[in-house]
Amino acid sequence: MKVQIENGPAFEVAAGEDSLLRAALRAGFDFPYECSVGGCGACRFDLLDGPMATLWEQAPGLSERDRRRGKRLACQSLPLGDCTIRVRPAGSEPSGLPAAQRLSATLMTRRAVTPDLSEFTFRLPADPGFRAGQYALLYPPGVQGARAYSFSDAPGEPADAGIWRFMIRRVPGGRGSNALFDQVSPGDVIDLDGPYGHAWLRSADADHPRDVVCVAGGSGLGPMLSVARGVLAEAATASARRVHFFLGLRTQAELGAAAEVESLGGGDRLQLTTVLSNPTEGLAWSGPTGFVHHQVEATLTALGRPFDAYDHYFAGPPPMVEAVQELLMVRRRVPFGQIHFDRFV
Ligand SMILES: Cc1cc2nc3c(=O)[nH]c(=O)nc-3n(C[C@H](O)[C@H](O)[C@H](O)COP(=O)(O)OP(=O)(O)OC[C@H]3O[C@@H](n4cnc5c(N)ncnc54)[C@H](O)[C@@H]3O)c2cc1C
Ligand code: FES
Structure with missing residues (x-):
């Protein structure tokens, strides 16, 4: 046709x-x-x-x-x-991004990160490649339509070629995510299609590299891990970019997500701030509470550099993404070219 x-x-x-x-x-x-x-x-x-x-x-x-x-x-x-x-062409993407392919992939492992978030690792029969921060479409068995999940890894070692990892949250009542948890076991094969998405990690400006701000709400953890991994994989020169990682969780039960960020290492090139919106009383928590975008504003303001001194990446539920957009675009006037995000619609 x-x-x-x-x-x-x-x-x-x-x-x-x-x-x-x-x-x-x-x-x-x-x-x-x-x-x-x-x-x-x-x-x-x-x-x-x-x-x-x-x-x-x-x-x-x-x-x-x-x-x-x-x-x-x-x-x-x-x-x-x-x-x-x-239709008018988008006119926004450079050429040279990996072309998407639809392939049958085998689930190798599933690892619990929090009670409702797990890392799924798939092996593909080929290596389409991807950029840190992009996503793929997964076709859960017996469910109409595809579901989008962001890569949690960054492209790296040749041994990882054709290995795709995702952090997937089990959504109460959600057909696709529950099918992935309940009907796909290690060794099973499902279709994956990717890579897609515009919120991929841009290279550092050679003359004036800007530090990177990552803001993750809940399952937005996956793509922000990917972006942070991509930055930290860059050579650790004196002017190497650093990552300010803000992680918004609900309760202490989800702190396994913070441990994933800490496991990236990175030394003083990675600064993690975890914020709980609804901490459970009686359980230890001495960190900040409230909405993660309020913490982003407070911390960056305290650091004393203008918001456009950073490149900003963020992902998660629509209300969080819209709040960060409003903060950066409307109130802090960060140029659009320094703002990259995925709304988990
Ligand atoms: C760019 C992007 C990246 C994402 N990355 C992640 C991630 O890394 N981790 C994570 O946990 N979640 C991620 N999500 C959210 C994820 O795609 C699902 O929306 C979520 O898992 C809920 O899906 P569900 O099937 O459980 O719920 P459901 O309510 O059954 O389905 C909701 C989703 O499926 C689509 N959908 C529903 N019905 C149909 C249909 N009949 N035909 C076609 N599509 C349909 C909807 O548009 C919506 O995206 C991402 C979303 C987007 C858009
Ligand atoms: S790209 Fe088709 S509705 Fe979002």
């Missing part, structure tokens, strides 16, 4: 492809997107001509107004024949 972009290029959709978005990205077209799973609305387009199936009618990425205007989501659409569509 051929998809023609109005006033733009055309690309082929291979048999077996699962969505217009994935087909376009694999063909090298810079289709706008963020979440890949129907939640954000970034991949909206207009269908001008041709047959197109909608995979998930109720996807929250489209508002009622969008639906009335005939908008569609590329990550929830599949061409059924030759089509013509209208």
Whole structure:
């Protein structure tokens, strides 16, 4: 099948492809997107001509107004024949990022980090590569649609080629995450597709390397571990970048997540601040409490450098991500090019 972009290029959709978005990205077209799973609305387009199936009618990425205007989501659409569509290329990604591949991967191990968060390690039959901070789509058995999970590792040793690790939280009532915990055991095979995502670790500015701020809310731990690992893997010269890692958890029961960050080592190049939003009374806790974005503001202000002296990476639930965005973009006027995030819609 051929998809023609109005006033733009055309690309082929291979048999077996699962969505217009994935087909376009694999063909090298810079289709706008963020979440890949129907939640954000970034991949909206207009269908001008041709047959197109909608995979998930109720996807929250489209508002009622969008639906009335005939908008569609590329990550929830599949061409059924030759089509013509209208969409503007995102124009934001450089070339040279690893191309996404869909592969059958074997779960090697599952390791509990907190009562509801585990590290899943998969072996792939090939090594598509990825950048620290990106994510992949996992296809849990018996569940409609894919789920996005961020890499918790950074690309590194050749021995790790084709090994993908994720920190996955079991969401109460969530179909995909519970299927991964309950129906996928070591040795089982599921499909993985990636890498995707824009919140990958940028190289340091050669003349003025900026330190990196990582803010993780809950399961946002995974991509922030990946970004921190990427920074700490850089040569430890006098001007090497440092990481200020802020970790927002609910209670002391989740402190295993902080131990994961501490295990990165890094010496004085890694500064971890853990904040509990809802500490359990009677259990020891002498650290800060409240919302993690308040702690980010207090700590960076106390350090005395302007907020745009750092590159900022953050990931987690939408309210946390929106609060950090508001802090950095609106109140502290950090340039957009220094802000990279994933909203776990
Ligand atoms: C970019 C990104 C990175 C993420 N990284 C992580 C991570 O590292 N660790 C982590 O624990 N979580 C991560 N998440 C959240 C994760 O993708 C899931 O949303 C979460 O695990 C809940 O999924 P669930 O299936 O358990 O819940 P459900 O409520 O069953 O599903 C919610 C998710 O599935 C999608 N979905 C629901 N129904 C359908 C359908 N019919 N067709 C297609 N899609 C559907 C929704 O858009 C939503 O993303 C990330 C999310 C995004 C967008
Ligand atoms: S990329 Fe399609 S809705 Fe987010």
